[in-house]
Amino acid sequence: SQQGEEDPQALSIQEGENATMNCSYKTSINNLQWYRQNSGRGLVHLILIRSNEREKHSGRLRVTLDTSKKSSSLLITASRAADTASYFCATSKSTFGDGTTLTVKP
């Protein structure tokens, strides 16, 4: 399967804490993208990391990519209640993982 797989499937933290979500994939990729989706809403692109990059930052987001392990992580620092959503990784093969549901408690 080419599907990315996120873990954990669900994560519940307090506001201000950091949240780390992981994604694994099985095929070679050109890039990997992280998306956010609020319940019943559209997908919002967060960040794209290319296969030749190891780490990328965007605001409170930090993404790492380890192509040797075929894995990526998304770190959200200083989380806020508004970060509550599902987070998906998707590979350049247009396949999405199951997503991590993040709940940030105020």
Next chain:
Amino acid sequence: AAGVIQSPRHLIKEKRETATLKCYPIPRHDTVYWYQQGPGQDPQFLISFYEKMQSDKGSIPDRFSAQQFSDYHSELNMSSLELGDSALYFCASSPVVGNNEQFFGPGTRLTVL
């Protein structure tokens, strides 16, 4: 900035009816992708087009067909609708030049009764 436009935003159909979903990509984007997301499920890739030709095919049922037109908009045609077709259908577009970052539309919510 212009975004991906999908129409209609909501659609209610009965079993065995047909439905057509439309997607208008961001200007100068020539690649279009279609995804289906069932309730509580992750998005599933259906099909993609590049320069009006099918470029990749995922888990699209035989009852569905799609095409990309000369103005790069795309339509997803769904026939003999089943209850299980109820889902959010997303379209995304990307420019051929660049890193294939996909820009998603707001989705069409299809409900089959």
